[in-house]
Amino acid sequence: TPAAVAAAPEDPLFGLMKAYREDPSDKKVDLGIGAYRDNNAKPWILPVVKKADDAIHNDPSVNHEYLSIGGLADFTSAAQKLIVGADSPAIREKRICTLQTISGTGAVHLGGLFLSKFHPAQPKPTIYLSNPTWANHNQIFTNVGLTLAKYPYFSAKTKGLDFDGMIAALRAAPAGSIILLHACAHNPTGVDPSQEQWKQIAALMRERRQFPFFDTAYQGFASGDLVRDAWAIRYFVEQGFELCVAQSFAKNFGLYGERTGAFHFVSAPGADASTAIQHIASQLAILQRSEISNPPAYGARIASKVLNDPVLFAEWEEDLRTMSGRIQEMRRGLRERLEKRGTPGTWDHITTQIGMFSFTGLNENQVKILRDKWHVYMTKNGRISMAGLNTHNLDYFAEAVDSVVRE
Numbered sequence: 401t402p403a404a405v406a407a408a409p410e411d412p413l414f415g416l417m418k419a420y421r422e423d424p425s426d427k428k429v430d431l432g433i434g435a436y437r438d439n440n441a442k443p444w445i446l447p448v449v450k451k452a453d454d455a456i457h458n459d460p461s462v463n464h465e466y467l468s469i470g471g472l473a474d475f476t477s478a479a480q481k482l483i484v485g486a487d488s489p490a491i492r493e494k495r496i497c498t499l500q501t502i503s504g505t506g507a508v509h510l511g512g513l514f515l516s517k518f519h520p521a522q523p524k525p526t527i528y529l530s531n532p533t534w535a536n537h538n539q540i541f542t543n544v545g546l547t548l549a550k551y552p553y554f555s556a557k558t559k560g561l562d563f564d565g566m567i568a569a570l571r572a573a574p575a576g577s578i579i580l581l582h583a584c585a586h587n588p589t590g591v592d593p594s595q596e597q598w599k600q601i602a603a604l605m606r607e608r609r610q611f612p613f614f615d616t617a618y619q620g621f622a623s624g625d626l627v628r629d630a631w632a633i634r635y636f637v638e639q640g641f642e643l644c645v646a647q648s649f650a651k652n653f654g655l656y657g658e659r660t661g662a663f664h665f666v667s668a669p670g671a672d673a674s675t676a677i678q679h680i681a682s683q684l685a686i687l688q689r690s691e692i693s694n695p696p697a698y699g700a701r702i703a704s705k706v707l708n709d710p711v712l713f714a715e716w717e718e719d720l721r722t723m724s725g726r727i728q729e730m731r732r733g734l735r736e737r738l739e740k741r742g743t744p745g746t747w748d749h750i751t752t753q754i755g756m757f758s759f760t761g762l763n764e765n766q767v768k769i770l771r772d773k774w775h776v777y778m779t780k781n782g783r784i785s786m787a788g789l790n791t792h793n794l795d796y797f798a799e800a801v802d803s804v805v806r807e
């Protein structure tokens with residue numbers, strides 16, 4: 401009976417967002433959820449998104465009909481080119497399929513569900529997640545019945561990549577395992593492998609016949625360059641892997657509430673690759689139909705308009721540089737302030753880590769004091785969303801961190 405259902409804990413990240421909103425202090429600082437803020441701590445509508453939105457509103461041919469099961473075709477084809485490159489062998493050889501999804505979360509879920517049904521290691525393939533990873537990965541993959549395992553990723557000592565630990569774990573993982581990889585701007589650590597390290601990861605995974613599952617939510621945020629941020633995925637495709645990609649447009653278009661994303665499956669090169677991908681696409685369509693029927697149109701129309709128009713595309717790249725540039729400035733500003741104060745510890749990782757987040761190294765107790773005493777909101781693992789910092793609160797935050805570190 402429903403009475404027998406135990407209460408579940410509140411989602412930590414959305415709980416944090418609510419607590420921040422309810423805090424009446426005028427000093428409060430929101431470094432919780434990964435959503436871009438401008439220098440006045442306000443959500444930012446990308447100018448190019450506003451333009452595309454206005455154009456759609458004024459377009460008499462736009463209606464409110466269903467999209468197809470796979471989504472808006474102009475959007476999915478552009479999303480595909482954006483991530484694997486317009487000249488990708490996967491596109492040329494017709495061995496990639498793409499479905500529009502409920503943002504990155506929906507793409508991760510669709511991929512997980514597909515693999516739980518069709519991965520040859522039945523009844524339950526194992527998926528290896530980085531330690532740590534985006535918290536939602538754990539529950540999404542558990543919900544679809546995959547077995548979860550971890551590989552080391554973050555070194556608490558260097559506050560950088562534990563590359564040896566990662567490689568050792570991948571070597572020990574059974575052949576055929578699914579390996580979840582963050583394509584760039586790793587969430588929550590802000591630490592990415594170098595291109596040289598990606599090559600070594602790919603060589604080992606090829607030897608172990610492992611399946612790469614890329615999650616990409618920050619293309620354009622890591623380096624400010626869309627092509628460079630897609631490097632790892634394009635490299636794995638060139639190496640001939642069968643793989644999949646969950647792609648979110650929440651952050652790089654600032655379309656958080658519109659739930660705009662895509663799921664891509666690339667089959668390995670070979671004579672039957674394009675037939676294989678047609679079969680895979682047909683099965684993905686069945687899964688999609690049973691879960692959401694067809695995806696929401698609004699965000700996809702906006703993204704599609706920008707992705708398919710060279711002038712708007714260039715404006716989008718400019719908007720991306722505005723966001724990633726401001727975040728980099730905040731990184732430099734925070735490090736500088738902590739070093740100037742002589743705050744105990746080393747702070748170079750604030751500027752070497754990239755993307756939306758920094759893994760500060762602050763512990764759970766310090767995070768709690770920051771919240772209770774300073775009205776600073778961040779996740780318990782010490783992650784801060786760099787976009788929550790601005791020229792008005794940097795001094796205050798540096799003072800707060802300095803104080804809790806010395807406590």
Ligand code: LMR
Nearest residue numbers: 413432433434435534587
């Ligand atoms: C985050 O990690 O803060 C974002 O990816 C938002 C989310 O959905 O968890």
